[in-house]
Amino acid sequence: MKFEFQNPTRLVFGAGSLARLGETVRAQGKRALLVTGGGSVKRTGVFDRAVASLKEAGVSVAECAGVEPNPRLSTVVRGARIARDNGCDVIVALGGGSTMDASKVMAAAVFYEGDPWDMIFHGQEKPRPPTRALPIVTVPTLAATGSEMNSGAVITDEKTTIKSFVRADCLYPRVALVDPELTMTVPPDQTAYGVCDLITHVTEGYLNGVDGTPLQDRWAEGTILTAIEWGPKAVANGRDVEARAQVQGASVVALNGWVQIATNAGFPVHTIEHTLSAHHDVAHGAGLAVVNPAWMRFAAKSRPARFAQFAERVFGVACRPGEEASCAREGIDRFEAFLRSIGCPTRLSQLEIGDDKLQQYARDALRIAHDQQGRLPGRPPMTEQDIVEVLRSAL
C-alpha cells in the first residue's frame, strides 16, 4: 500500500452554516464571482441570503448565473471573463455539482493561457492541468457529487460532445461550506440520484481498486451503509434535516479522497455514464443508476469474491464458501432493488436512450480513458465490445 494524500479544504458543516458565508469568503478575497445554476437558488431565497451575507461582510459580488446541468466549456469561458472583467479575487460556487465543477475550472481559467479545454483530460497526449486558480468557496445545494471537497471537475465540450474531467491541487476549494438545510428543497428524484451518485463514487474504488486495502473497504462499506440507511428517509421527507445532514455527510466523504486512498481505481462506471449524459439530457446520478448494476453484473464474473464481500457486508447476504458467484448476484440484485425503491431508473429505456448509438458511447468512453491496450481502465479492463454489451444489457 503506497500513496500520497493531502486534502487541504476546510470543511464547515451544519444546518445554518450559510449565515457564515460572508465572513468565510471575506477571509479569501474582497470581490467575489458568485456562480449559480438554473435558478432554484433564486426561487428558494438562498441566493438573496448568500448575497446579503457577502455584502454585510464587505464582499462585492459579480454574478455568473445559468450553469447548466452538464456544464459546458463555453460557460466556463463566460464565467472566467466575468471574473476577469470585474477583478474578482475569489469564486463562490452556490449550487450542485455542475455549478461547483464549472466554478473550479473558471477559477483556473482566469489565469490559464490558451484554450481551457486543454486542462481537461480528454485523451490528448499532453494534458495541461492548471497550476494556479483563484481561491474557491463551495456551497453545495445538493448532496451528490462530493465536488465541494475535492480537486476534480467534470466539463463537457459541446462542440465534440465529450464530457471529461480535470484534477489539480489548485482546484481544492479553500472552504466547503456545507449547510444541509439548503438541500431540503431538492425534489425526491434528484435526492435519489444524489444518493446513487455518492454510492457509485464509493463502489468505483471498492470494486475497481487494487487488492489489499482492508481499511478502505471498511470505510467504503460504512459510507454505503449510511447512504442506504438515510437516503430513503431524505427521499421520503425532504424536510427531515437529520436525514439531509447524514446523506450530505456521506456524499462529502464519498469523494474527498479517504475512501479511495491507495486503491488506484479506474472509474469505468462514471466514464461510461459521462458519455450518456454528454449525448442526452440525463441527470448524472440517474445515468449511474442504470450503468452501475449492469457494469457490476459484467465485472462480478471475473471477481466474484469481491462482489460476495459487497453482498455480505452491505446487504447482509449470508455467503457460504464456494457460493461466491450466486452471492455476488444476490448482492447486485439487492443493490438494484434499493435504487428502484428510492425512485432511480435502472434501464436505459427509462432515460429514453435506445440502442442506436451504443458503439458511439463506447468509443467516446475509450477516447477519454484507456490503457495501453486501448481498454477502459477498471477491474476488468473493458474493450469497446464489453462496454456495448454492458449498455445493451441495460436497455
Added chain:
Amino acid sequence: MKFEFQNPTRLVFGAGSLARLGETVRAQGKRALLVTGGGSVKRTGVFDRAVASLKEAGVSVAECAGVEPNPRLSTVVRGARIARDNGCDVIVALGGGSTMDASKVMAAAVFYEGDPWDMIFHGQEKPRPPTRALPIVTVPTLAATGSEMNSGAVITDEKTTIKSFVRADCLYPRVALVDPELTMTVPPDQTAYGVCDLITHVTEGYLNGVDGTPLQDRWAEGTILTAIEWGPKAVANGRDVEARAQVQGASVVALNGWVQIATNAGFPVHTIEHTLSAHHDVAHGAGLAVVNPAWMRFAAKSRPARFAQFAERVFGVACRPGEEASCAREGIDRFEAFLRSIGCPTRLSQLEIGDDKLQQYARDALRIAHDQQGRLPGRPPMTEQDIVEVLRSAL
C-alpha cells in the same frame, strides 16, 4: 451534526518512503532539528539513513536525541534551545509518539514567549495554545499514537507529575512520512500496545461522543475491525510488512480527525491513563489496555445500547432486543480477551501499580479535564469516586 474540520498534513505512505526524507524536508527548510528517542533508530540504522537522505538533499542537521517515553517539559525546552542555537528552520521527528509530540511542542516553543508549560492544557484558567511553530515533518517508527497526522501533543511536567495535552492548528505537521518498514523492528509487546492505543483512540469518540453520528460509527467500527484483523499478524511476525502497513494505516486514521468528527467526545480513558503513566514508568498503550475495559464496564451501565452495537458490529455478538446489557458485557469481555491475546496487560497489578494512590490519580485526572460540575467529561461524566472505582476494579 455541526463541525468544522481541516487537516492540512500531506500524508506520504508506503514501504521505502524513508528514502524521500531529504527532498521532503528540503521543501520546508534548510536546517533541520532531528529529534529522536531512546536510541533504537541508531541501533537499527534508520538514523544514519535519515541523516544521509537529509544531507544528500542539502539539509544540515542538528540533533536532539534522548526524548523519553513520556516526554518531559525539560526535554522540550532543551530541544527548542538546540533549534534556536543552530538556526533551525524545520523540525524532523524520527521516532514514536513521544518523539513526535515533543517535536511539535519544541517547534512552537522556539517562538513562544514565556514558559512552554503555559501552552499545555492542565486546568489553568487561560491556556495559551501556540499560534506559530516551525514546519514539522514526522517520521513515525511505531504505529500507535496517530501524532504523525494531527495537531495534538502530550507532555509531562516532571515537577508536578502532570501529563496533559495541547492542540493547535500550527502543530499540524506539514508532511507525515509514514514508512511501515520502520516499524518492523518494534518488539511484539510494544506492537500490541500500539494496537491498543489506536483502538482506544477510536473507542473514545465512539463511546463518548454525541448521538447521531452514524457514518462516524461505521468508520470507527471499520478501523477497529482492521486493527483486530491485522494487529495480531503484526504482533506474531514483525517482519510481515503487509500487516505492519495495515496496522499503521489504521493508526494514522484513528486519530487524524475523521473518525472523531462532530462527536465532541471527551477522552476519559486517555485522561485517566495519563495520570498513571505520569506517576509510573508505564507504556501508554499498556496503561490503556488496563483502563479501557474497566472504564467500558462502568460506562456500559448507563448506555447499554451503544455498547451492544459495539459488541454486535465489531465482535459479531448476536444481540436480541431487550438483551443489550448482556450483549454489552459480552462485547467488552471479547475486547478484553483480544487485548490479552496479543499480549497486553489488563490488570493494574501487571503494571506493578497498587491501590495506594488511586485517589491521587483521580484528582490529577480531574485537574486536567473537568466539566462545570467538576466531573471528568465523557459518557457518563465521572466523579472522583467513579474514577477510583474504575481503577479499583482493574487492580
